[in-house]
Amino acid sequence: MKYTGKGFRIFGTVLILLSLLIWPVQGGGAEAADKPLFKVGYMPIFPSAPEFIKAAKGWYGKEMNVRVKEFRFSSGPPIVQAFAAGQLDIAYFGMGPSIVSVAKGIKAKVLTSIVTEQVAVIGRNQFAKDYKANPGKSAFHKFAKENGRNMKIATFPPGSTPHVMLLMWLDQLGLNPKREVDVVPMGSAQVRQAVLAQRVDATMILEPIITIIRRSGIPYSPVIEGKKILPGQPGSVLFVRQELINKYPRRIEKLVELNLRAIRMLKENHGEAAKILSKKIGSKVISAKMAKDVLASPFMNWTANPHKIVNGTIAYNKFQVKMGRFKKPLAMNKLFDFTFYDKVVAKHPDLKKY
Numbered sequence: 511m512k513y514t515g516k517g518f519r520i521f522g523t524v525l526i527l528l529s530l531l532i533w534p535v536q537g538g539g540a541e542a543a544d545k546p547l548f549k550v551g552y553m554p555i556f557p558s559a560p561e562f563i564k565a566a567k568g569w570y571g572k573e574m575n576v577r578v579k580e581f582r583f584s585s586g587p588p589i590v591q592a593f594a595a596g597q598l599d600i601a602y603f604g605m606g607p608s609i610v611s612v613a614k615g616i617k618a619k620v621l622t623s624i625v626t627e628q629v630a631v632i633g634r635n636q637f638a639k640d641y642k643a644n645p646g647k648s649a650f651h652k653f654a655k656e657n658g659r660n661m662k663i664a665t666f667p668p669g670s671t672p673h674v675m676l677l678m679w680l681d682q683l684g685l686n687p688k689r690e691v692d693v694v695p696m697g698s699a700q701v702r703q704a705v706l707a708q709r710v711d712a713t714m715i716l717e718p719i720i721t722i723i724r725r726s727g728i729p730y731s732p733v734i735e736g737k738k739i740l741p742g743q744p745g746s747v748l749f750v751r752q753e754l755i756n757k758y759p760r761r762i763e764k765l766v767e768l769n770l771r772a773i774r775m776l777k778e779n780h781g782e783a784a785k786i787l788s789k790k791i792g793s794k795v796i797s798a799k800m801a802k803d804v805l806a807s808p809f810m811n812w813t814a815n816p817h818k819i820v821n822g823t824i825a826y827n828k829f830q831v832k833m834g835r836f837k838k839p840l841a842m843n844k845l846f847d848f849t850f851y852d853k854v855v856a857k858h859p860d861l862k863k864y
Contacts, residue, residue, distance in 0.1 A: 546758065547577045551589045551601040554582060554791045555698055556717040556804060557625045557746030558602040560772035562790040563783065569768050574761050584697025586670040593618065599751045600765075604671030605744035605819070609827055612845050613836055617752035619847035621762070622769050622814045626822070628745035629675050629736035630720055630809055632705070633712030635729045637661070642733075647683045650690060653711070660692045664710040667695040669835075671745065676714035678829050679739045702795075705730065716745075718787075718796050718804045725800065735809070742822035745811075755847065766814075766850040770861040773812045777864065780805045814864050816851055 548570070552558040561580075564570055570578045581598065583589050586607035592598045593616050601607075608620050633641070641649040653661050666672045673695060680687050687693050694710060702719050704710045706726055712733060713719075723730055736743045748769050755762050775783050784801035796804070804810065813819075820842055827839050855862040 545575055545577055547579060548754070549579050549581065549597060549599045551581045551583055551592055551598045551603070553585065553589075553603060553698060554795075555719070556787065556810060557604070557628055559776055559783070559787055560624055560748070560769050561602045562786050563772040563775055564768050566786040566790070569771075573768060574764050576761060584699060585666040587667045590614070590616075590669065593749075593751070599754050601749040602746060603749065604746055605823055605826060606669055606671040606674045606830075608747055608749050609823075609830065609840055609845065610669050610835075611749070613840055618749055619752060619755065620747045620816060620845055621750055621766050621847055621850050622748045623744065623816050623819045624746040624748060624769070624773070624812070624814065626745050626811045626813055626819060627735070627737035627741075627743045628716045628809050628811065629672050629714055629743070630716070631663075631676075631679070631712055631714050631733040632720060632723050632730050633661075633663075633733045635731050637711065638731045638733045645734075647685050647690070650683075650685060654690075660690060661712060662692045662694055662710045663712045663714065664694045664696055664701045664704050665714040666698070666701070671743075672714045672716060674826065674830065675736055675739060675743065677833060679714070679734065681829070681833070682739065699795075717807055717809050718791065718801065720809055721800060721804045721807055722796065725803075740822060740825060742819065742825075744819040744822045744826060747816075747819075763850045763853055767854045767858065767861070770814045770854060770858070770864045773814050773864045774861065776805060776810075776812050812864070814851065814861075816846055816848055820846065 550561060552561045565578065565580065570576050581592065586603040589598065589601050589603050590607045590611050593601060593611055594614060602624065611618060637649060637653055640652055650661055663676060665676050676693065677687055680691060685691055696704065698719065701713055701715055702722060705713050705723050706728060708728060750762060780802045784805060785798045788796055788798040788801040823845070824839070824842065830836055831839055
């Protein structure tokens with residue numbers, strides 16, 4: 511078949527018209543046309559709950575038009591290592607690992623908060639009673655005298671939020687964590703197992719482990735809440751690689767919106783959220799019924815607003831400097847990007863309260 515010059519001109523005109531019709535549907539070219547893979551890291555604990563909800567509801571694919579590969583970790587520091595190796599794009603973990611990541615030169619930002627004041631110390635009943643009667647180092651010395659050894663306190667590995675909060679508490683009490691207390695770092699499942707088997711005397715930990723311990727019947731009870739150690743303590747956050755922020759700004763804005771909607775469910779629809787969390791963490795670890803109870807826990811202070819955790823983050827980071835983790839405090843503009851949260855609540859004022 512032969513094509514004349516006129517035929518080519520008509521054919522070209524049709525292609526141009528078709529491209530003009532298709533362009534608005536794509537919503538901005540390459541970002542909307544492709545379906546990129548986002549690699550997501552999380553821990554099987556309640557502060558990672560927004561991730562569980564997004565995945566279970568199919569929001570990543572339906573609303574962000576992305577594929578997701580999830581990676582499960584036992585604590586925050588291994589997520590930092592995975593981020594540094596380029597194996598992750600998004601993480602749901604604590605402020606401690608977020609600060610460590612940025613300080614190590616990883617180009618990523620905290621886009622939203624998830625939960626605040628999330629940790630607590632749970633200890634043997636007698637120690638809890640002694641500490642409440644006389645909050646200070648004397649309760650530790652009494653324990654050591656009566657048992658012939660220092661207290662063993664389990665928590666997450668160095669660099670994690672529970673570990674930093676434990677050291678902050680001991681520092682406030684004037685206790686040397688290397689000589690007067692035995693700090694035993696381990697992963698979340700190992701902490702739960704160690705306490706339930708009563709192999710440690712206390713733990714600085716978070717939900718759902720707090721509720722699991724309290725419901726188990728073992729002779730352990732709350733010693734001190736994290737908010738009494740650091741008011742406004744930053745907890746879990748949404749942490750995103752800068753490369754994704756630059757390349758897919760609309761998708762990242764939608765990710766932040768979905769975070770707020772997930773927190774809305776966590777605050778207002780405990781029944782549905784509990785089923786999702788139980789399935790993700792493991793029904794043998796926590797039933798849907800117990801998960802529902804955990805959602806009502808005083809340690810589940812859900813909030814997405816990143817502005818609310820800046821002051822707590824500054825205090826937290828100053829303590830990290832004090833204990834020699836860093837030479838100087840991290841500039842908050844290197845850690846936070848408020849742009850997407852502010853855009854989302856401006857477009858959806860009903861989500862601002864979450």
